[in-house]
Amino acid sequence: MFVKRLLVTALTAVVVGGLGGCSGHRGDDSAPDRPSASVGGAPAPSATPETVTGLRDGTRHLSERTTRATRPRTVRRCTTGTRRVRHTSRSGSGSHRTTRTWYTTERHQDCHRVRSGTERYTKVLRPERWCVRLDDVDGDRKKDDVWYRVTRADYDTTLAADDHARLEFVPQGPQDTGC
Template sequence: MFGRRLIVAAATAVLMAGLGACGGEGGGGGTGGEDPGAVTDVGRSDTGTVRQAAPSPDTVSGLRDSVRHLAKKTTKATRPHLVKKCTSATRRVRHTERTGTGTRRTTRTWYTTERYRTCKKVRSGTETYTRTVRSQRWCVSLDNVDGDTAKDDVWYQVARATYDEARGADEHTRMEFTPTATGC
């Protein structure tokens, strides 16, 4: 009974492997020998004309509307001041020594005092420090984002170089960049 199941399982595996190999060879798979992991239909359309590949989903384009620079915002705050406090202590250490063999074996035991220090951080008042409330941001606002006329005045946080480029450009100049975040 077990041998029959094993034979049926092996035959099924061979049959599936054979069908899988035939499926991708232009017969019914439709890929025409292309890599199954490759991106297909990029640059093709039904009319036979070549389409442009879509830009990266992270890239946005539109008409420059305005720019904004938000400076770093900080405030003074307090936190516990921690100091390192060490204490010295001693402990008794036991030592043993064995000499001889057989019936003449002896064991000598003696004790010594060992000094050690333990350190830990303890709170000792408070300290004042500068806390960052908002990091520095460079922002650009676009109209007609990705060609959609309904998407106007959309703010994006950008790198300093992109901000400088947008600042020097005229209003309603077409720009394309990769934002670091949305909103401002």
């Protein structure tokens, strides 16, 4: 019994020590915590999305494409029933021990989902997309005619801008995907 407690205590100490080493605390309480990637006392830059700049070359709006489809319809069905439950109680001790047994009937309900016909729904084949084509992407004259997916607000701003106007926005995904 003592050996078992000793092993559990040792294992707990190892786990706590391992977790303490992963916490990032350096153990020196006198020095304040500072960001590790600071330059000249400035805080480390946060993870901001990459903006893209370029000259407006074109826009494209791809509307949502849907179709009507059917799928199995499921409903919740419940069955009620009864079951016989055995109960026992013991009293006394030694040779005077007695056991009393009795039975009761308890009601129960089993519920599960079963298929019941079909239902029609609207299936989205292609989500709605707004795309902008840029020239001179990030100042590189060799990068022309690159498509980017953008938000609706950025698309509206692009529509209001003149042709070959300088634009800056955050793309919604990798370039040239789905436009």
